[in-house]
Amino acid sequence: MTEGAAPAPRIRVWDVPVRACHWFIVLFVAASWWTAETKRMDWHRYSGYALLALAAFRVYWGFFGSSTARFSQFVRGPRAVVSYLKGRWAVMPGHNPLGALSVLVLLGLLLSQIVLGLFAVDVDGIESGPLSTYVSFDAGRVAAEWHEELFDALLWLIGLHVAAVLFYLLYKKENLVGTMLHGMRRFPGAQVTPVRTASWVRLTVGVVLAGLLTWMVTRA
């Protein structure tokens, strides 16, 4: 951008469901962590159910949602990651090839963590996930141990994710947090297409499906 020239226009990159999903996941991962550490297991279960609904919706939105939310739009092969790292990747709204990997790993870990929690049983057999009635005490204990181990992995990856965002902010002078909050980003010197949002019908279907799944799991 040259001195005095009008700044590049703000382009919408993320739609509301993607942003809401992201920040609610942040909120409920923190809540799950805190409720587990302080042994508030009723609230830990509720927080887990909220994450189940959010993760289920995000997967749905990855297939039927806005253009930048779709896996088909942002999941690319290793070659794309390499060319992105070498700086040979055109700027465009949505996840870059490396960021896409982070999304996949984080979402995958979150889903695994949720599923393990559903089957987990505590050492006393008193607290348990809603699907633990379908497994033995021993299997439930294994799920609980993995639930604990995997959380450490999740924390490390969240740390990496935040470090990458900080790297963009401090080194590349790109405020990705702001973009995830208001959805807008400037692309100086590049012609880009804004996000193509999905219809209200699709949103409603996704919310209903995620809610239904969560309801069925919790009352199982």
Add this chain to the structure above:
Amino acid sequence: MPAKLFRSVSAFVFTASLIAAIQAASAATPAELQKARHDHYKELGEAFKAVRDASKAASPDFAALEKAAGIVDKASVDQQQWFPKGTGPEAGKTRALPEIWSKPDDFTAAQKMFSERAPKLLAAAKTKDVAAVTAAFKDVGGACKNCHDTFRQPED
């Protein structure tokens, strides 16, 4: 019975009981007692899960529920024998804290809370009243927590 046969049978019985007695005496190493305690608590955990599973089921298996509540009730009395001296951290890896043996009165009181509440769970299971079972389960769980808060090392 011919005398010869009688003698060999008595010799056999005598030897067998002697072996059994020696085994019984030598079985009581602190590490083995500790292991036995851990096994007992695992069984108790399984019983708690069974109670919880049954109380949450759409059509509860009341026979299984009563059986599990019976195990809990029996354990609530038996556990008063599960902590002989010397079976703390000095005997091997355990979450049993030294306070169990240094504050015996408090520990006994905590154990009593369990043995007082567990019969109510069994009684509720016998009445086949799921709401009563759930309430009694919560009550017994409170006794578990009460003791664990002071006498069991928190998980790392």
